[in-house]
Amino acid sequence: MTDTATTGAAGATRATAAQAGTAPPLRPQNRQLLILAVLVLLAIPLPLILPPAQGAVAVRILIFLIMAVGWNIMSGFGGLFSFGHAAYFGLGAYTSAYLLVEHGVSPWVGMAAGMAVAAAVAMVIGYFSFRYNLKGAYFALATFAFAEMLRLVTTSTDAVNGAVGYQVPLIQGSSVWQLQFPAGSPAYFWIALVLAGLAVAVSILFRHSHAGRYVVAIRDDELAAASVGAPVMRHKLLTVALSAAITAIAGAFYTQYYLFIDPQLAFGSSVSIEAIVTAVIGGIGTIWGPVVGAVIVGSLSDVTATLLATPPEFLGFLQGRSGLDVILYAVMLILIVRLMPKGIFGTLAGKISERRRR
């Protein structure tokens, strides 16, 4: 009697479990896309609410976000640690600026061209790195060296204005096609929001696609992944191309927003560091890590800039100095890596899912 009762109960739980298995509430990618849609909708009124100075910070946060999403695809999902994402940011910036200034091409077309150039270059560097099995620190060093090389080449090439860089020609009034609006216009934020939203959406869809799962498997164990049929080289190249293309969007938009680009701003190592720090602080290899990281690092970069420009009395020695942001990034990086190795979002998400399983 008791026997049948217990088997009955066990059978019932198994049945509910099976139901839950066949009809889950929402597939993870749909849930994440839904969260993204809500976040984007909530962000729309921000430029109308925030004071103008904060509005500029919000745009900077979105630029950081796009860069970090790009970096995270290659270095988080793919485990291919890049120390040279400035290369792709800069290629996006310079391709669009060059086409606009020299040939009057719309920044949108320039952005698309920049994405293509960055993706192509990333695949070439990637192919040789993977072909000759550069891994870990050596791969990171190669990406760093390549970004530095691009910085030096642009600095010394007159055809792209050398060290002077490009100034975006001003137009009268505003134009979406020319991606230019009066200073402080909310349109900049909205366009950046759409671009950032698209970047995160692509990252969500990619992470859950067949290709994205192969990429993660190859990161976890390359030989094991190959042994169950994962085409290794093709997926590594796909990852670096996608990552570079997204990062190039940030570069092209940056140029339009600040109306100026030079070799240091485009290809300088601080750009690479910003992409890394943002993703690492938020949570490497997670969808939301770059988003969380961008809010923190973007705001911080503004706080440090203000501190340096107009420091309070007891910090008077900071007046007019530079580099405080980089020092802060370094300190934060050390703290995060020491205390929350999976980043802020990664650590919190891990805790929650652990509790749920108990």
Place this chain on the structure above:
Amino acid sequence: MSLLELAGVGKQFRGLRALSDVDMSVSEGEIVGVIGPNGAGKTTLFNVICGALKPDSGRVRFAGDDVTGRRPEVLARAGMVRTFQLMRPFASMSVAENVSLAAQHHTRGAARLRGHAMDVVDRVGLAEWAHRPATELPTAGLKRLELARALAAGPRVLLLDEVLAGLLPAEREPVLDLLAELRERDGTTLVFIEHIMAAVMRLSDRVVVLDQGAVLATGTPDEVTADPRVIDAYLGEEPTTHADA
């Protein structure tokens, strides 16, 4: 006709001759055991067959094609699938995700893929672990995961590298039954490296004995265990201690 054929395969690591002039042939539907002392080159042999290592000499033919030096993913997609002696799970994924990844090259559609993966997970007895992180599995579970992932990849020939090692005697039985069933039901060809002689005797149609990188003997389990050279090189040193190692 033989499904898998090796002719004169050799492999050197610096000074060490890991494989020398290995000839071997496996027919479709056959179960072949590979035995030999530690360091005999058994795992190297698998690595060469599966494309993880390129042989220095000789040819590997699979299903009539010369596949020498082809990349592992190409061979896996053609149906040559292996497991690893030291388990290599995808650490960031759950058990079910590990298995479904292996099936995604031949199964389209999220629902079908999930169904297929769950069938395989169930078949190796890991259903309760399906949604747990693979890294939480105990050794025996990881061994089963290796097997599940290989099965999900759709093998024509399955190369198993010590799938029984680390399992308790009671845990070995279901695995042995599963392997026998694989041939009966799915017609899968099996090549397996194993130290546990009882399993080799029970499962194999034919046994290949490797010693110092060369084929020492080939034959039915009975022939091989009666061969004085095999007893001298391998079986002489108390196979039971090997079994428990």
